[in-house]
Amino acid sequence: MAMANFLALFLLMELIAGGYRDGANGLSMNYYVFSCPFAEPIVRNTVASALQSDPTLAAGLVRMFFHDCWIEGCDGSVLLDSTKNNTAEKESPGNLSVRGFELIDDVKRQLENQCPGVVSCADIVAMAATEAVASSGGPVYDIPKGRKDGRRSKIEDTFSAPAPSFNASELVRAFGQRGFSARDMVALSGAHTLGVARCSSFKNRLSDPTMDSNFSKTLSKTCSGGDNAEQPFDMTRNNFDNLYFQALQRKSGLLFSDQTLYSDPRTKSIADGYAKNQATFFLDFQQAMVKMSLLDVKEGSKGEVRSDCRRIN
Numbered sequence: 546m547a548m549a550n551f552l553a554l555f556l557l558m559e560l561i562a563g564g565y566r567d568g569a570n571g572l573s574m575n576y577y578v579f580s581c582p583f584a585e586p587i588v589r590n591t592v593a594s595a596l597q598s599d600p601t602l603a604a605g606l607v608r609m610f611f612h613d614c615w616i617e618g619c620d621g622s623v624l625l626d627s628t629k630n631n632t633a634e635k636e637s638p639g640n641l642s643v644r645g646f647e648l649i650d651d652v653k654r655q656l657e658n659q660c661p662g663v664v665s666c667a668d669i670v671a672m673a674a675t676e677a678v679a680s681s682g683g684p685v686y687d688i689p690k691g692r693k694d695g696r697r698s699k700i701e702d703t704f705s706a707p708a709p710s711f712n713a714s715e716l717v718r719a720f721g722q723r724g725f726s727a728r729d730m731v732a733l734s735g736a737h738t739l740g741v742a743r744c745s746s747f748k749n750r751l752s753d754p755t756m757d758s759n760f761s762k763t764l765s766k767t768c769s770g771g772d773n774a775e776q777p778f779d780m781t782r783n784n785f786d787n788l789y790f791q792a793l794q795r796k797s798g799l800l801f802s803d804q805t806l807y808s809d810p811r812t813k814s815i816a817d818g819y820a821k822n823q824a825t826f827f828l829d830f831q832q833a834m835v836k837m838s839l840l841d842v843k844e845g846s847k848g849e850v851r852s853d854c855r856r857i858n
Contacts, residue, residue: 571844572689576668581660584690588669591652592676595645600783603677604740605644610674611736611837612643613667615723616702618841620695621666624649624854637703642740646855649673653854666854667692671838678834681739683785686831688838693848696857709746709800713809716802729836731806731815732829737778737799738789745772747800756804760797778803790820 577584595602613623616634623643627633634640649669656664668690679685707719720730748768750756756764767776778799779788789803793816798804806812819826849858 572691572839572842574687574689576690577660577664581656581663583659584656584664584668585672587655587659588652588672589676591648591655592673593680595648596677596680600681601740602645602648603681603783603785605642606648606670606673606677607736607739609643609645609649610670610834611733612640612703612706613670614837614840615706617695617697618843619667619671619692619838620841620843620848621670621692621851621854622695622698622702624666624670625698625857626855631698632700633698634700634703635698637700639703639706639708641743645673649854653851657852662850662852665692665694665848665850667694667843667848669854675834677739678785678830681783681785684827684831686835688835691842693843693845694851694854694857695843695848707802709742709802710749711802711805713805713812716805717809717811723840725833725836727811728815728829729833731812731819732826732833733837734803734806735787735789735819735826735830737803738781738785738787739778740782741775741777742799743772744768744770744774744776747776748772750799750801750804753801753804755796757796760795764799787819787823787826790816790826794820 592606609623610619612634613619613621616622623634623640624646625633625635627636635643635646649666652669652673653666656669671688671692672690675686675688707716711719716730717727720727725733744767747764751761751765751768753761764776767774776799779792781788792798793804793807796804796807798807806816819829851858
């Protein structure tokens with residue numbers, strides 16, 4: 546009995562240490578264990594329920610996380626609305642594929658009722674993305690929490706994001722400048738296993754003679770519906786799997802920035818490996834997503850915990 550009590554006390558102390566132990570940028574896996582213990586279950590249940598009603602939302606949530614973190618770091622800047630004197634990030638053409646703002650609002654309202662002023666919008670975005678991946682059949686992983694929300698959101702900041710027209714060298718360079726390896730970049734590109742792209746993003750591919758002929762006909766038919774017509778990245782748009790990489794092997798990558806991964810020797814072997822082994826892709830993807838979640842984290846007075854994710858306090 547004494548030993549059981551000792552073990553229970555030991556585990557409790559470990560939990561306490563884990564909740565407050567400073568990790569990278571002051572983050573930790575158990576950041577909210579005492580300040581808001583229901584934070585993660587609320588995010589998980591709300592996202593899972595939303596995806597049951599609309600599985601296509603998963604792609605939007607994952608893109609929200611990526612687009613948030615790439616610009617100004619993971620600080621919830623993508624959530625801020627434009628004001629009279631400022632046009633925000635979410636108005637950028639590159640953010641048209643980002644969806645789920647109302648879901649984030651819903652989660653925030655629940656969390657403010659449970660523990661006001663504690664859980665940042667930036668953390669909600671990051672947690673929602675992990676749940677979207679898991680709920681779609683992808684890897685189950687955790688990320689450290691404790692980010693603060695930023696106060697800047699400007700459309701001009703989004704112009705530095707990787708474009709659908711980037712070739713492999715440009716992608717390797719862009720991601721390298723943010724601390725990612727070529728392998729990280731290819732793994733993160735695999736998030737395109739979820740969702741769709743608009744014709745305006747891939748119509749430049751219609752004249753590509755190297756594209757699979759049947760796929761070329763499919764894209765031409767899609768684009769006959771105009772620039773806003775949508776085409777899935779792979780055959781299972783709502784399932785997180787490795788079919789995206791298998792499409793590259795068939796010369797059926799949707800965006801130029803997708804297919805280019807299979808034309809450069811630095812990235813082709815990585816894409817081949819993921820096409821053959823989904824488990825390897827899953828492992829590398831989750832590690833790259835954790836790495837992404839640590840970009841330019843705001844600490845202390847450099848950030849805040851917004852009470853409304855669409856407005857600074």
